[in-house]
Amino acid sequence: MALGNIFNFFVPKDKKFFPLFEQAGSNLIEMAKVLNESVNTTDSQLRKTLAKKIEDLEHRGDDITHQIHLELGKNFITPFDREDIHSLASSLDDVADYIHGASNRMDLYKVENPTQAMKELAELLIEATEHVAKAVYELKDIKNVRNITDSCVRINSVENKADYIFEKAVAELFEFEKDAIILIKHKEILSSMETATDKCEDVSNVLESILVKNA
Amino acid sequence: MALGNIFNFFVPKDKKFFPLFEQAGSNLIEMAKVLNESVNTTDSQLRKTLAKKIEDLEHRGDDITHQIHLELGKNFITPFDREDIHSLASSLDDVADYIHGASNRMDLYKVENPTQAMKELAELLIEATEHVAKAVYELKDIKNVRNITDSCVRINSVENKADYIFEKAVAELFEFEKDAIILIKHKEILSSMETATDKCEDVSNVLESILVKNA
Amino acid sequence: MALGNIFNFFVPKDKKFFPLFEQAGSNLIEMAKVLNESVNTTDSQLRKTLAKKIEDLEHRGDDITHQIHLELGKNFITPFDREDIHSLASSLDDVADYIHGASNRMDLYKVENPTQAMKELAELLIEATEHVAKAVYELKDIKNVRNITDSCVRINSVENKADYIFEKAVAELFEFEKDAIILIKHKEILSSMETATDKCEDVSNVLESILVKNA
Numbered sequence: 001m002a003l004g005n006i007f008n009f010f011v012p013k014d015k016k017f018f019p020l021f022e023q024a025g026s027n028l029i030e031m032a033k034v035l036n037e038s039v040n041t042t043d044s045q046l047r048k049t050l051a052k053k054i055e056d057l058e059h060r061g062d063d064i065t066h067q068i069h070l071e072l073g074k075n076f077i078t079p080f081d082r083e084d085i086h087s088l089a090s091s092l093d094d095v096a097d098y099i100h101g102a103s104n105r106m107d108l109y110k111v112e113n114p115t116q117a118m119k120e121l122a123e124l125l126i127e128a129t130e131h132v133a134k135a136v137y138e139l140k141d142i143k144n145v146r147n148i149t150d151s152c153v154r155i156n157s158v159e160n161k162a163d164y165i166f167e168k169a170v171a172e173l174f175e176f177e178k179d180a181i182i183l184i185k186h187k188e189i190l191s192s193m194e195t196a197t198d199k200c201e202d203v204s205n206v207l208e209s210i211l212v213k214n215a
Numbered sequence: 216m217a218l219g220n221i222f223n224f225f226v227p228k229d230k231k232f233f234p235l236f237e238q239a240g241s242n243l244i245e246m247a248k249v250l251n252e253s254v255n256t257t258d259s260q261l262r263k264t265l266a267k268k269i270e271d272l273e274h275r276g277d278d279i280t281h282q283i284h285l286e287l288g289k290n291f292i293t294p295f296d297r298e299d300i301h302s303l304a305s306s307l308d309d310v311a312d313y314i315h316g317a318s319n320r321m322d323l324y325k326v327e328n329p330t331q332a333m334k335e336l337a338e339l340l341i342e343a344t345e346h347v348a349k350a351v352y353e354l355k356d357i358k359n360v361r362n363i364t365d366s367c368v369r370i371n372s373v374e375n376k377a378d379y380i381f382e383k384a385v386a387e388l389f390e391f392e393k394d395a396i397i398l399i400k401h402k403e404i405l406s407s408m409e410t411a412t413d414k415c416e417d418v419s420n421v422l423e424s425i426l427v428k429n430a
Numbered sequence: 431m432a433l434g435n436i437f438n439f440f441v442p443k444d445k446k447f448f449p450l451f452e453q454a455g456s457n458l459i460e461m462a463k464v465l466n467e468s469v470n471t472t473d474s475q476l477r478k479t480l481a482k483k484i485e486d487l488e489h490r491g492d493d494i495t496h497q498i499h500l501e502l503g504k505n506f507i508t509p510f511d512r513e514d515i516h517s518l519a520s521s522l523d524d525v526a527d528y529i530h531g532a533s534n535r536m537d538l539y540k541v542e543n544p545t546q547a548m549k550e551l552a553e554l555l556i557e558a559t560e561h562v563a564k565a566v567y568e569l570k571d572i573k574n575v576r577n578i579t580d581s582c583v584r585i586n587s588v589e590n591k592a593d594y595i596f597e598k599a600v601a602e603l604f605e606f607e608k609d610a611i612i613l614i615k616h617k618e619i620l621s622s623m624e625t626a627t628d629k630c631e632d633v634s635n636v637l638e639s640i641l642v643k644n645a
Binding site for chain 3: 069072073081082083085086087090101104105108109110180181184185188
Binding site: 167168170171174175177178180183184187205208209212213215 | 284287288296297298300301302305316319320323324325395396399400403
């Protein structure tokens, strides 16, 4: 049998890890917002600039992940289990990778007119990353468990919506798009965006796992 | 070095978690059986009804997962590590998601004549979910370790077969299907079915991990 | 709060697990080398022979994984946490699966002329598996933490390169390949190769997680 570890919840005064996780969360919101700007323009020159901006933000995210690793190497005491800090950092990094991937594909595949479904998914990504950032922000105080759980529920609900929009959009491509190559191209871009919300759900899973472990 | 934890195996009298895991297992078998019915009819009206039934079962699965989370919140003592209960519940939920996804795609993409490979994969999914349900059922008694391991081996073997059928079916699509859009459509549906068996293998991995941790 | 476990690092004299992990690492390098040979020939008969060789090596990998599981069943004392040994073995197995998948698809889809991108990805896979093997080899001595971390950084950098080559190759397919079916076929093969490097990154994540847990 296993006992819940009552001594094991968050060091309230941690000044190393929580600020870094907060930065990672804000960075994701910013990436999602730039992606949203990008799917709402038909100016391909502007879209190139925005793609560059997302790439820079992705590198900033990599730096934050790297700093979390460095802190893990330097600190003997951590606010929760070391391997969970590592998992949380990796899962936040994955979200950044897929937002970057979606933006990169739009650029590389020379998409001129982002579709309605791309716009809807980009908006959902803002929502999802906002809940992710909020959950991660609340992680520093045990009294916020309810709030974190609420954010996780919301992330999962956004992911469900994104999945629905993705599947419907692909079905419409099959019904109306006669050019197979354009069909695949659009499907791939929609897929990176949908996977980015999946990765937000993975963050939510890591958070839930941290909560149940320390409940 | 790490010592295997001899004190840490299953509370035999747990009345909270095991019944819920058993329900989740049975629910998966039922989903796979309805999917199998669906690929074996050419009546598209019936297929719509069956898709609705699978959706309802998926919601029932979500409820079970939710109850497991509620029990984790209420119970200080758990039959095995809290985070492993969470992982097991999530992995069972993933299987349901992909069975639902396959059924949903068949409906959305208006597949009229499920192919031989779809029928074979649906049958393998029944087999895989039956082994999953069996393994989860046996989890409540330490004396069943051998049986659980056996089920895991069988799940992996079913997954190998499913992978082989999937790859062969896709190769045949490349060889004989001249309409690229139909090709992609079929490939996507086959892919959700094959991924559903992958997710059964993930359940098997979680179970093996629980076993080695508590061996 | 959680304390890093100073007592918990590697049993230096383990004679069971480390030799098996080393074999798994070497096996991956060999698989990557045969795949590289395969993308560099236009002799389809030779490619069939090499595909068979990769399949045999994949079975050898399965045997090694199986032996690691058997050792876990027999040994009460393990050089690091039992569940981490399980995760590491699984993640190495996944790399083998995707190398085998790439080779299998080239054979099944009757690719006659492997493209430049396939050749570049095959070379990166040799690099990635060499770093994986090196990291796993160094795992037996705590003094090698720096070296393991270095290898992990290199694996991640190879994965980034592979991702870049993959995305660029797919973009070029969209631009120049007018036959949608050939496009999908090539994209699928490139995708298995790129996913094999992703799986090397997963090994690196497992290794990092083991290091932070035992730091």
